[in-house]
Amino acid sequence: MSAPLALELYHLIIQYVHDQADLRALALCCLAFRDEAQRYLFRDIVPDSYDQRTKLISTINGAPLRFGRLVHKLQIRDGLVSNPDDPLVSKPLSLALHAMYNLKHLELYLWRPSTVLQRCTFSLRILVWHAMNGPEVSFLLRNFLPTQNHIKSLEIIHWEEFDAMEVPTNLCPDLDSLGVNDSRLVSILLPEARLISHFQWHGIYTPGTLTIRQLNHLESFKFYIAHSDSNTSFTQHMTSLIYLELEINVGSPPNLLPKILFLRNLPQLQVLILQTNYSYPNKWGDTYNPKFSVAFQRAFELCPSLKYIDVQEDRTGLKFDRIARPTVGIDGDLIWKKLVSVHADEVREWRL
Known part of the structure; x- marks a missing residue:
């Protein structure tokens, strides 16, 4: 039997493979290739469809300790196909987010309940959340953003009034890029005319x-x-x-x-x-x-x-x-x- 390759070589080989089908094929070859290929496959998750997103979330929840730590970016654009208040709809995403403790970049488009972010331990650099309702904005300002001191880019789009009472005045101290559709959010997130670049x-x-x-x-x-x-x-x-x-x-x-x-x-x-x-x-x-x-x-x-x-x-x-x-x-x-x-x-x- 030939001697196994050094682990560094597996890493170098995977670096030159960009097609996801090829990465999945290499993951079946041996444990070393599997570990390196999965690290690339799960680093940036941008599903093309609802079905693909469902499969990815299910895979992560099937082995959260193994896959959750690999995810650094998650982007979900498709809408929920049933009642968004149904826990069977929001719970899988919530469980997956809990496992993604290395997550740095999160984008959620269309409505999602704020419960998906409760008790998450990741520290984001980028957060994009569109089509929020009023309670979701209030939760974000009061409960979630106070735990995220390293966000540099934030985009919040909402279509309902929200309660801005008891919102902290020192949110997102590292913020340098802001996207909003409400002037109140500018005042809240950029107190005392704080300077940003974008x-x-x-x-x-x-x-x-x-x-x-x-x-x-x-x-x-x-x-x-x-x-x-x-x-x-x-x-x-x-x-x-x-x-x-x-x-x-x-x-x-x-x-x-x-x-x-x-x-x-x-x-x-x-x-x-x-x-x-x-x-x-x-x-x-x-x-x-x-x-x-x-x-x-x-x-x-x-x-x-x-x-x-x-x-x-x-x-x-x-x-x-x-x-x-x-x-x-x-x-x-x-x-x-x-x-x-x-x-x-x-x-x-x-x-x-």
Whole structure:
């Protein structure tokens, strides 16, 4: 029998395997490969479907001491398929979260009961929770966030009123990125106009709770423009901004032009990200469409420091077209470079 490989070699081999099917196959070869492959397979859990999520949670709960410690990131986007108040729905996720004591990055989309976070012992760096109701927000502020002193990126989207009584005033001392749709959360999470580098405003109206000093300090910002006459005067204070993400209600290509005139206020801007609630197949990223080319050209003219524009490619919001600054040809015409397709995770990696 040949001598076994050194454990370091198993680790090096696994590092070069990126396909999950190949990792699962290697896990069946021997115990050493199994341990290394599972460490990669369970590190970042981002299920594609409800069924896949159910199987993963069931696997972790089947051997919590073995698998729970391996999970560093968990993202759940699919909704619950039955009564969310039913303990049979929330209990499996709650048990799995209890086992994930090394979890650093948690994203929950659509409604989940706050009970899933009760008695969890992990220390998060990133928390994203969308579609919360009022009691869930209150629990988060009063009970969960006080236990999370190392969160650097926090995003809370809710659609109901919440009770802000008895909320601690020193939540998330390491916070540097905040995304909310409620100005009250800005006051609660950024007391005394605390400075952060990244801010995403998910409300419809222009954010009015950030001070001039806070705006001046921001390196990245996201907001929604519903009308061409939306107030964007606050952007004149964003002299340090590098990344700007715009969600625009644009009815037709010409309507884009008047909505981006404020770009002249941003002397340091390098990246512009454009999203729309509408779907324009082969138009948003089509450099041969003269109407959109004019809008993109105008954006580069207004902002000489702008390096490229990432434009939402489809309704899912997961794919973007990257448009680089055009060059001027010998005849004076603009030459647009070939589009590069970019995944949303790469587009927004500066947030985290």
